[in-house]
Amino acid sequence: MMRNRVQCIVPPHVLEAIEANGTPEQRAWAAATLSVDATVRADRAEAPTAPPHPAADLTAHRRVYDAGNTTSLPGTLVRGEGDPASADVSVNEVYDGFSTTLDLYNQVYSRNSIDDAGLDLIGTVHYSTDFNNAMWDGGQAIFGDGDGDIFNRFTIAVDVIGHELTHGVTQYTAALAYRNQSGALNESMSDVFGSLVKQYHAFPRQTAEQADWLIGAGLWAPRIRGAALRSMKAPGTAYEDPLVGKDPQPATMDGYVTTRQDNGGVHINSGIPNHAFYLAALNFGGYAWEKAGRVWYSALTDRSLSSNAGFLDFARLTVQKAEALFGSGGRQRIHDAWARVGIST
Template sequence: MNGIVPPFLLERLADHAEPAVASCAQQTLAVDGSLRTRRSASAPRPTFATTATAGAGPQRTISDAGGSTALPGRTARREGDPATGDRSVDEAYDALGATWQLLHAAFGRDSLDGAGRPLLATVHYGERYDNAFWDGERMVFGDGDGEIFGSFTAAVDVVGHELAHGLVQATVDLVYQGQSGALNESIADAVGSLVKQHLLAQTAEEADWLIGAGLFTDRVEGVALRSMAAPGTAYDDDVLGKDPQPATMAGYVVTSSDNGGVHINSGIPNHAFFLAATAIGGPAWEGAGRVWMDVLEQRAVAPDADFAAFASATVAAAAARFGADSRERAAVADAWAKVGVGLDDASTAADPAVDDETVRVERSGGLLGRVHVAEVPESALPDPERERLEELVDSGALADLPDAPPKPDAYTWRIEISQRIDITVGEGELPDDVLSLLRSILDRGDSRR
């Protein structure tokens, strides 16, 4: 189950002061958790053709769950049927068609599998469900809570993103964990953005490179879920926190949450795609998009590929399509270099924190008993924060704080820095400046359990 809204955002909303918002997020998390449990094993990789069928066209069926979580729901619109007047049904129908058109017109591909696979979707899933996902067979859309999120059929790139998980499943079938999982998410973002750009006839320079623009209501200080042009800037909100995506390997987040940070670290290959596309120029589906699609269709990487392996495959694909001395190949190679991914040293790229101390901050307790965790390389912290942290460690100020094991309904902080320090302190024992520093670090890589 691949949802467009990362679990760490939903977990923040689950603590919202407004009971209606918190309840919707909690219910969404519960549904998502149960779906992940049921789909713990990957769907079998289907066979596919690489050329479009003559006279091919999309085969869409939109179903309506009517607020339930039973799939598929009643059939609401089939291929060729007129608009129904139900906005979600008709938006889903149009967006599935836009995705099929991109694949067919730009890449000569008939649907997700290249062999005309029907495109299925269900709308009005759950009660105020705050997500949209690909379940291995179909797209599923919630209506949103109306307070933080609107309807998930409103953004064509969200539909393209989720369908792209089906494209990945039909080709390289990247394992949804760690760097291969982040690549899975990044490819879905890239395809989703291309769907919107193709629909609007935009060049790479004209596109906004935002994922999920329009999903947030006016209450949220943010423009989208993610930004491929500037990862880490899509939102900065009192409730949702700050967009945690890094743009380069210097900010790579080491975490066991969110399947190893798949929704966070996808910012790095996202930014590489943006840099390559804009350096090549023109319609992105003719440049970087064509290169990335070649890697998928030729299954040029293993399912557990890391960033370095995928980067090498894209550079090779650019050379094969455009020439070894082409500006396209140079643009792709330069893009990966700018985000800090090497082409040939996979071991270094796979573990960016090998020579870098890891800072782990955990806040636990409170009435809900939630645990908030951030694990980041120390080098990823801004200079003032890193210098202040080093000062606290070197001076012994942290080690001198009174030890406080976790207590029911009380907040405690655990601070670990590689092998140098591991302490647990009651929140009330922390000086204001130290508490502010720890909160800032937590916001940079917060995941909750």
């Protein structure tokens, strides 16, 4: 299967703001992080991909590696499936986050790993030095330690782990092109199911009304004025700080951003479908993964969804799926959610 470009949790506009506003050391951290996308793409293009497990084995196994603050992938294996807990908190957070993500997809949507065929999950921690990002490179998830000044370690938030693995789910289903509206949908899918992983993982599990709908809560270091990287409940309010700037995400099509940056604003305009999902989840009530999540999953995995789908294409498909799954009442709930973000189905 063709792989999309490297997909990162921290948008480039945040790193560019740090390059413009930070100290020399902070600017260096940001520049180094921005340069990794091309480096990882080149490394992965040159490396042959071996089968992750024997073809007859349809059980997903988790493997966590340590890059030792280098950029060599995958690194040294430090915890495999069934191994005891590590003394390294980052290793355990990835191992457990993989399990939680697998559980959501398997127990709720009957999906067998990200490819629906038991694909092993591979994660690398301690990637590079002071690396301020987490990413999916088409074959594995990669997590930086953060610099400790602006960002904490990127394994700290289970929704970030779910976000990166969901890029894999999208890769093996709709393969949404990583540009413009299809790219914003790609990012939104990862936020949606990353948030559902967090809600499903919480103890007790959280309803749509109880969830905070924040993506990456805990990633900002204490000096930064912000709650998270993004807010699905209130796009544009997740952070505002002189060093990293203000959250630019729009909640509706009235604020849609036309830009050549970030592959057409994939991390910015994803706020619109994110907010539509939040509204749909509230319209249904209860656990968001049961109804709104089922509608989104059914649409994402529908073969009719084009890799170049725009917001309206996806919205119309979710309305159809809602009616098929939950009748006219479900259809109206989804229609209303999209209408409130300025998309008429």
